[in-house]
Amino acid sequence: MKNLYVGNMEASTTAEDLKAAFATYGPVEVVTIITDKATGVPRGFGFVEMTADKDAQKAILGLNGSLMAGKAIVVSEARPKPKAVDDHYPFPKHLFLRLRAFVDTARGRRTTL
Numbered sequence: 001m002k003n004l005y006v007g008n009m010e011a012s013t014t015a016e017d018l019k020a021a022f023a024t025y026g027p028v029e030v031v032t033i034i035t036d037k038a039t040g041v042p043r044g045f046g047f048v049e050m051t052a053d054k055d056a057q058k059a060i061l062g063l064n065g066s067l068m069a070g071k072a073i074v075v076s077e078a079r080p081k082p083k084a085v086d087d088h089y090p091f092p093k094h095l096f097l098r099l100r101a102f103v104d105t106a107r108g109r110r111t112t113l
Contacts, residue, residue, distance in 0.1 A: 001029060001049055001050070002050050002052075002055075002056035002057075003047055003048075003049050003078040004022075004047065004049070004050065004056055004059065004060065004075060004076065004077060004078055005074070005076050005077070005078040006018060006045060006047065006063075006073055006074070006075050007044065007073065007074040007076075008044065008045070008071055008072060008073050008074045009033075009042070009045060009068065009069070009071065009073055010044075010068065010069035010071050011041065011042045011044065013033070013042070013068060014033070015031040015033055015046075017068065017069070018031045018033070018048055019031045019048075021063060021068060022048050022059050022063070024062075025055050025056075025058045025062060025063075026050055026051060026052055026054075026055025026056070026059070027051040027052070027055070028048060028049070028050055028051075029049040029050065029051055030048070030049040031046065031048050031049075032046050032047045032048075033045075034046055047078055056077070060075050060076060060077065063075045064076065
């Protein structure tokens with residue numbers, strides 16, 4: 001199974017529209033359109049999972065740059081999602097600890113890393 005990224009989509013594009021477009025190249029397992037968590041408005045990209053790798057490659061070649069709802073869509077193989085950073089830290093933990101040590105030193109406190 002191959003996961004494809006679909007970008008530069010018109011906000012009015014539905015999962016059914018994507019499924020119909022990709023189904024011409026082979027069986028489609030799942031279609032996901034990413035929406036804003038707060039408003040529910042589509043963010044302009046999504047993912048399509050196709051059953052066979054060769055069908056996915058055909059879909060990439062056939063649909064990348066094609067017009068859908070008046071916009072040229074981008075279709076490529078999806079990259080793996082990066083590992084989540086610990087939610088306590090607004091940036092990588094090692095940088096947070098160094099910044100905290102710097103601030104503590106500036107305030108006259110001793111901190112060891």
